[in-house]
Amino acid sequence: MTDNNQQPAATKEKRSPGFWVLAWRRFRRRKLSMLALAVVMCLSAIAVFSPMIAGTKPVVCKYKGNIYFPCLAYFNADWENPIFHKDRFRKRYPENLRKKDPESWAIWPIVFQDPFRPVRDGEWQDQDAAGQWVDRPGNPYHGGLPSELNLFGTYKRGVDVFASMVHGTRIALLVGFVSTGIAAFIGITLGAIAGYMGGAIDMVISRIIELVMCIPGIVLILALIAFIDKANIWIMMAILGLTSWTGMARLTRAEFLKLKQSEFVAAAQSIGAGPLRIMFRHILPNALAPVMVPIVFGIAAAIKVEAGLSLLGFGAPPPNPSWGTVLNAGTSNYTEWWQIVFPGIAIFITILAYNLIGEGVQEATDPRLADPKD
């Protein structure tokens, strides 16, 4: 018999871990989305370690008593250590290191090819069966076809496609993240202001959104590109970002219109919080969930547009190696099929991965699918 005088044990309600943790748990359950996330992580790793995977500069070398990292010059040409200019290396590291300092050693990238120029005869030496050092032939080897020296073949008079694509991963992912980041920043800010302020400001901003939406995207991009005389990959990313923010603006505006009526907003207003604080400290964290989906799909779209522009000749200016520029080279000569097949597959896999992630995010953040198990 239960003792009626005894207090029932107070049930301690579990503190909810928060929206994003729950969404992440839901996301994790979908195997495909996790696989896609792994693919994107791999691509990011390839991008970050690209100079160590393919290049003609040593990853680390010891020269005249000091340790250098020449491969970082692939990220930024200014990072090339001046001593290599002074000693007239002319960017040919293997023979010069050997000749100018017998005590030098170097760790080389996995594949000795360069994304910007053809490798010449004798730049690299292999040991043959007799132990003799033999000059390795330069590009194009074997007529430019994919071979053991040029894994994906060559294009443009001998530049290795594999090295270009490895370094092109850097450009592709950078373009995706940066331009979508810019677009998200513009879109969310404008949408928030329009949604919260309402009235005349809302009308003006909505007209601006409609305006930019109605001008065909490609046209706007081409027109903006025509303005810049010094083509630069960062300006390209800014242009891409400036033309793709409208969807996120509309979504954010709708969310803000809805959340403006909430009680927590009324509470914040009643204690005197200013509009900026309410917008960005209170409403925005709650309005972000639906915007994540267009952001992820926007990254895929940005990569697609950049590849398309490079295909037409308008994208990343030379010498930047982009997947699209290899495609461009492929269109002038269809018999060199490797210039089309390999970048095509790479673009396809990247976009597929981002689409899968986007879908996973969509299902993870959909409040209607909230699982009581969480």
Added chain:
Amino acid sequence: MAGYLIRRILLGWLTLLLITMVVFALVRFMPGSPLDTDPAMMNPDKMPSAEDLERIKKAYGLDKPVHEAYWDWLKGLAIGDLGISFNEKKPVADVIGSRVWATLLLTVPSLVIAYLLAIPIGLWSTVRSGKLDERIAGVSLYMLYAIPSFIAALFLQLLFAVKLSDTAWELPLMGMHHSDYAEMGLIDQTWDLLQHMLLPVICFTYVSLAYYSRFIKANMEEVIRQDYIRTARAKGLGQMRIILHHAFRNTLIPFVTLLGLSLPSLLGGAIILEQVFNWPGMGQLYFRSIGTRDYPVIMGLTLSLSVLTLLGQLFADILYAFVDPRITYK
């Protein structure tokens, strides 16, 4: 509803005006001018004198400041005159008109095929949802959606025009007509046109097809869970009748807005693909006129595309109001 429509149309006009203003300013301030690519100017032996330069500029309308030039353009628009193309020295309307058919020849069939095929595929996927064949089809459609159309275009060109050349399966690489087109008989001409059209139309279609069929399936999945469908099943109605007669029409609302919003792509979706296939349509014209700073053509094309976009949105809104009985019964 009439008041709502009138307001929408008026706002649409305002947006159109703003679009033309922005594009005009953008295009005029682009560095480089049509004079740079005019063949008469590029002859190094006969550099024009200062008066000649002024004369040429006047002929192009480049001597006026931006707002005056814009006002002139607007005035011409009011009487239906879009100006004269710098490149081809013909009225812009003629230049665009000669290219519209080529683009429509690609986009209309692909839109029709995409819709006609997407509905049965979407409905079939709903019926067979979860079964192996539907999952395979779903995955294939999903992967198709991830292939950008220009990549598919290049792959198809590689396959049919290069690898399979000199076989029965060969298809032309690019262009719209064979070189002997003018001498062919009508049947040969039609066959030749179809051969040239096949690859571009496929590339235009498959993306929309994949998207629409998944769209229909997603909406149908939601509708199927409703109570009235359960009632219909309990009543003993057959699967076909439930799907076609009861469920499908409730997915029409979002589907029909999609129809309206795909209107602008009839003329505008083609720029990259037309370059890849060297198809003489409006996309190629756009590309070329931006490159040569052919202002009247650029303005004319932008105008038509923006009008179509706005009309498409309006159309979608009207169709939406039409199809949703909740609005008409108000």
